[in-house]
Amino acid sequence: MTDSGPRIGIIVFPGSNCDQDCYHAVSTVLEASAEFIWHKTSVLPPLDAVLIPGGFSYGDYLRTGAIARFSPVMEAVTSFAAEGGFVLGICNGFQILLEAGLLPGAMLRNTSLSFVCRDVHVRVESNATPFTARCAPGQVLKLPVAHAEGNYYTDPNTLATLISTKRIVFRYCTPDGDVMQDACPNGSIDNIAGITNAAGNVLGMMPHPERCAEAILGNEDGKLILLSLLDALKSRPNVTAG
Amino acid sequence: MKARVFITLKRGILDPQGQAVLHAIEALGQTGVKEARIGKFIELELTTTDRPAAETQLKMLCETLLANTVIEEYRFELQD
Numbered sequence: 001m002t003d004s005g006p007r008i009g010i011i012v013f014p015g016s017n018c019d020q021d022c023y024h025a026v027s028t029v030l031e032a033s034a035e036f037i038w039h040k041t042s043v044l045p046p047l048d049a050v051l052i053p054g055g056f057s058y059g060d061y062l063r064t065g066a067i068a069r070f071s072p073v074m075e076a077v078t079s080f081a082a083e084g085g086f087v088l089g090i091c092n093g094f095q096i097l098l099e100a101g102l103l104p105g106a107m108l109r110n111t112s113l114s115f116v117c118r119d120v121h122v123r124v125e126s127n128a129t130p131f132t133a134r135c136a137p138g139q140v141l142k143l144p145v146a147h148a149e150g151n152y153y154t155d156p157n158t159l160a161t162l163i164s165t166k167r168i169v170f171r172y173c174t175p176d177g178d179v180m181q182d183a184c185p186n187g188s189i190d191n192i193a194g195i196t197n198a199a200g201n202v203l204g205m206m207p208h209p210e211r212c213a214e215a216i217l218g219n220e221d222g223k224l225i226l227l228s229l230l231d232a233l234k235s236r237p238n239v240t241a242g
Numbered sequence: 243m244k245a246r247v248f249i250t251l252k253r254g255i256l257d258p259q260g261q262a263v264l265h266a267i268e269a270l271g272q273t274g275v276k277e278a279r280i281g282k283f284i285e286l287e288l289t290t291t292d293r294p295a296a297e298t299q300l301k302m303l304c305e306t307l308l309a310n311t312v313i314e315e316y317r318f319e320l321q322d
Contacts, residue, residue, distance in 0.1 A: 066310070070307070
């Protein structure tokens, strides 16, 4: 960990369970400064990026992410994002970003009705984001998913906008990179696994890059996403939350 | 005043839980059921006795919290 390097905040809700994994990935893999942010926090400390980790915030009561979006910290995260701060929501973090309106669309139950916990393949549809710059366009990443509500849905107009503005960052695909329905673990519209907001500084994704960022875990594909974020943080002026 | 809120997936959005229930109904050998849709039922006890005020408040609650209007539709009933 370094004192002068990028500072990455990891939001912790009651029921978050990937917060420790994110902390480890940031502090050990990225060698950046990681800091837990309790959801009751209404003013963020000085940060360069915010991670919203996976888990079951508020027990997924009502809908995934529906209660978490009303936590005091989400207002601060919304301001942080509006000022251009990088925000990465993983799994439940993605669901929270959708409920908070920072990203368009909503999550439905997986069409299988099952909790899907396995490695999937995603194709990098855009590397012109702060989260994927280290990937080649069309590169296939193997990443783990673990969710019951990852069936991304949005209305046809929004989908058309996401496509035309290249905001679909990851699509579920076969190991060879073919985007087909059979390769989609949850029924997501257009095989969507991850999208950004219009400004490109907020990414939501269902797969877990923090779970596959070290050789000892047998898969380092997730490291490309984390390192891309680190590169982006190092090459831009700080956004300090207030 | 008591409010009964019903939330279901919008028409046109696949409801795999409803389909699973429909298949189970068919597995029971029951005919005559065409469709099953699963939703949520929420009961709220309101302090107001003013019906228009209750309706305004319920609409706000449904739109911002109780339902996700990207995928869900809602309706409510008020009982004195």
